Amino acid sequence: MNVQQLENELWEAADQLRANSRLTAAEYSMPVLGLIFLRHADNRFKAYLPAIEADIPPQMPAAQREALIKLGFQGKAAIYLPEAARFDRIVSLPQGAKVGEIIDAAMDAVEADYPVLSGALPRGYAAFEPDLLAELVKIFDRPAIKAAIGDVFGRIYEYFLNKFAMSGAQEGGEFFTPPSLVRMIVNVIEPDHGLVLDPACGSAGMFVQTGHFIEDVRHAVVNDSVTFHGQEKSDTNTKLARMNLVVHGLDASNIRQGNTFYDQAEHLIGQCDYVMANPPFNVDGVDTKKVEAQVDEAGRLPFGLPGTNAKTGAISNANSLWIQYFYAYLNDTGRAGFVMASSASDAGNKDRDIREQLVKTGHVDVMMAIGNKFFYTRSLPCTLWFFDKGKPQDLQDQVLMIDARNVYHVVSARSHVFTDEQLANLNAIVWLYRGEREKFIALVARYQRQVDDWLASLPVRIEADTAAVRALAAPLQTFASQTTLAELNADQAEDALITQAQLDTFKAELATAQTDAHAADSIAALLTACTQARAAIGQADLSDHAAQVALQATLDALAPQLKATGKLLEARHKQWLKLLDTAEKQLRARSSKAFDGKAARDAKRALLPADSKKNEAPTVRDAALEALKQAAYFIHQVHWLHSRFPQALFEDVPGLCKAVSIDDIATNDYSLTPGRYVGVAAVAKDDEDDFAETLRGIHAELTELNDKAVELAGRIAGNFEELLG
Structure with missing residues (x-):
């Protein structure tokens, strides 16, 4: 949608x-x-x-x-x-x-x-x-x-809270968790059994996505696999959580109202298979006296209290409370994933001491830095934290750092998301780190099969596009060959007469467009290359990494051809639509009996993009360009993965990921900020898609600023008129 x-x-x-x-x-x-x-x-x-x-x-x-x-x-x-x-x-x-x-x-x-x-x-x-x-x-x-x-309920809920400025929407650092981040958390911790807890559950988006994961990935029945426990301090939010779970057919009987800082849910401490949450960030004012009894190795605060405000005596920042809660609720093999303010990864004083103890457990699994504009109502970066008390012994001494701040898709000047493929590619890094090589290979195979599917659709779609061009050329050719100046100039004023030179120029441009063999030759060459690529895909053993690499060399060579053909089709559309525009506006073609206006309009619609605001179906033009774009897109996804992990094994990638030892973390004063460890990526000439996202973001922001400028200019003009009376 x-x-x-x-x-x-x-x-x-x-x-x-x-x-x-x-x-x-x-x-x-x-x-x-x-x-x-x-x-x-x-x-x-x-x-x-x-x-x-x-x-x-x-x-x-x-x-x-x-x-x-x-x-x-x-x-x-x-x-x-x-x-x-x-x-x-x-x-x-x-x-x-x-x-x-x-x-x-x-x-x-x-x-x-x-x-x-x-x-x-x-x-x-x-x-x-x-x-x-x-x-x-x-x-x-x-x-x-x-x-x-999807989790449209949570998204719309946040939309209305934001637009209506309702109480509770953003109080105390609370924000609706973007679906991209919810999916990333679920993908990494893989909640598929047992007791799943979200002690700051909001509208229950984490549980809804867990349901999707169990159904779509594990192919199991959700309510037979997991038991959800959720807590929210707001009565309104607990109602919304129950509504959201029920509408998805999920069990909402364990959603309870309570302030998690003070309501310990003691029966869940050390019992949860999975914990996930997006708690309110940077909360101050938590009553120290009410939480100090929670300090206990077997309690909710196993690593002690964070710092307090010297004036009020209250907890100065509750981030370290939340972090310990998520850890303490896990059982001996439990996993946790949660969103946290970026500042928590580097906070000093007692927060730093708590972080040191946490790191020394060996249970910090993954840290992932997320860029700006993922939150629906605020532009702020954050970090995803992941714990795993069941980590294998060979990973106990290290933490996977991922800097995903440069991975995003621009929706608007205010909103970024992860695409499905970006989510999968980031998750693939975690798979390789955990030694799950087969999942990485399966993902590459899926992408290469999707390339095959899009290539298979190309001949029919391009032929339909070419037929639409011919359908537009026919009425233009009839008009050019049968109309006369006398007919076009009938009943026209002297200064509005069309000249023979104008008509001749149009005919010459039309003849050039009709005899242009370059487009036909290029399209034929592409379709031949696509046939060969599909044959290579069909012959390759896509379960074998070496075969995937060999196949990818063929697909990488095809990608520039796909992109060039897309530009060629767009240029062809523009050329013929310009000819139609010239015929109708400069030569008054509609006044000629030789011009079939209906046929021209139908052909024009096929060669223009659909209007998404009017919910129009994709046009012939859209279908052809989409197939070319998607085939190249999925080729790029494999290239992104292979260029960073050529052996289908985990390795440190500058600017993206690094497996960091606990000794290295100690040297860096127990900072858990990924950017401190992964370094800076070398400029990659082939990552033009990433460059395109950056440009798209700049363009979206410029468009929004222009719109605001127009709106402001209108207000100023209106105010000026009022002042003048």
């Missing part, structure tokens, strides 16, 4: 509320999130419904049929929605219906089927203006929102 489009439509809903509701943001925040819950629950319900209905005889009576549908949702990553709560029913209500009361009844119906949600779903929709509520429902029924997938 187009995230920008989703955000635009959600902001339209926010605008409706801000402008037209008599309610305050605090009053309408949870009801709006309740609508999002119903919308997301309906999306997931419909995704599973066809397969469940396929097993039910069509002649089954309606009541029994509904009972079997409900039964079929047991164990699914979705919930059964009673008819009263289905979004289609709410959207189709007639004008004048009591929409608020009907939505309240929908919430009642869901809670009746899922007691764990009792008291969590919002009510009070009757307080909304009926017309406004009906309009909101329609907005949440638009295609982009209906098609939203």
Whole structure:
């Protein structure tokens, strides 16, 4: 889905509320999130419904049929929605219906089927203006929102908290955990069994992603594999966590409200197989007297208290409390992964002493530095910490440092993410470090098969693109050969007459475009090379590293050809669209009987990019360019991995990763900041994709600044007009 489009439509809903509701943001925040819950629950319900209905005889009576549908949702990553709560029913209500009361009844119906949600779903929709509520429902029924997938609930939750400036969104250093970071944590610690704890669970995004991992990677049933335990100090957040888990078909019975600093959950200390969290950063003011009793080798603070504020006596920074909590909750083989402020990796005084003790356990597994702009509402760097109490003996004396600050994909001037491939490539470093070479080889094989898939689609897509060019050339050629100056100049003013020279120039440019053999020859050469590359892929043993390396030499040689052909197609599109523009605007082709305007317009649409804001399907042009781009992209992914780990074995890569001994860490005053160890990468001439991301980021930022400048100029002009009266 187009995230920008989703955000635009959600902001339209926010605008409706801000402008037209008599309610305050605090009053309408949870009801709006309740609508999002119903919308997301309906999306997931419909995704599973066809397969469940396929097993039910069509002649089954309606009541029994509904009972079997409900039964079929047991164990699914979705919930059964009673008819009263289905979004289609709410959207189709007639004008004048009591929409608020009907939505309240929908919430009642869901809670009746899922007691764990009792008291969590919002009510009070009757307080909304009926017309406004009906309009909101329609907005949440638009295609982009209906098609939203992934942990969309958490993302939308944060979006509304940010836009409405609700209390609790960012208090005390709390931020919604970006899906990229959640996925990275889950990928590294691999939570697939036992007890999974998040003591700062927010809207439960960590648990949702764990569910995806167990289903998609382990191919197991989530609720049979793990037990989730979550804690949140805010009642609102515990409700949201329960809603998010239930909508994904996950067990929410162990989500509890509590302040983790003071509520120890003692029954979980030393018992958890996995701990993951994104705690609030840099919290001050934790009551020292309330936590000092937790200092105990077998307790939650095995390494002691951090420093206190000399004036207040309170803990000056709670980061080291959180770090110890995550460690203490683990059992003897447990793994933890969590987000932490970058400053915690280097903090001095008592924080440094705590870090020393932690490092000496040998259980610090991986440290990963993350760049700016990953958080949805704040631009700040962070570090991912990973513990592993079950580390093999040969890794006990070292820590893997990864500096991922230069790995990102630009979404906008304010937002960076990891692509699926960037997540996989960073995870591959961890695999190699752990000696899991087979996973690295399997990833490379997957990329090379994806290259094959995209190459397979190229002949048909390029032929369709060429056919679209021919379809545009036909009406232009007919126009050029059959129109006359007299026809074009009929009823025109003297100064608007088209000259013979203009018409002749157009005909000459058209003839040049039609007889250009370069494009056809280049395309033919590429398709031949693609056929050869596909044959090489088909013959290679992709489970063998040496075979992968040999194959990659062929694919690396193909990549420049793919990129060059993409540029060639774009130049061809531009050339023919310019000819059409000349015919219509300069030569007034639409006034000629020889010009087939409809055929020209249809062909033009095929050669223009789809408008994502209008949710348009990809055009012929898009399909051809996408195949070329994706084939080159996956070739680059293998090149990225092979150029850094040529033997499919872990090695230190300057600027990216290094296995650092505990002695080295001691020499560096127990700093756990990756950038201090990995060094600086040499400038790589072949990493133009990374350069392109940098340029994309600069361009996005410039675009945003330009937009703000235009907006500001408009305000200034408006204020100036008011001053002048």
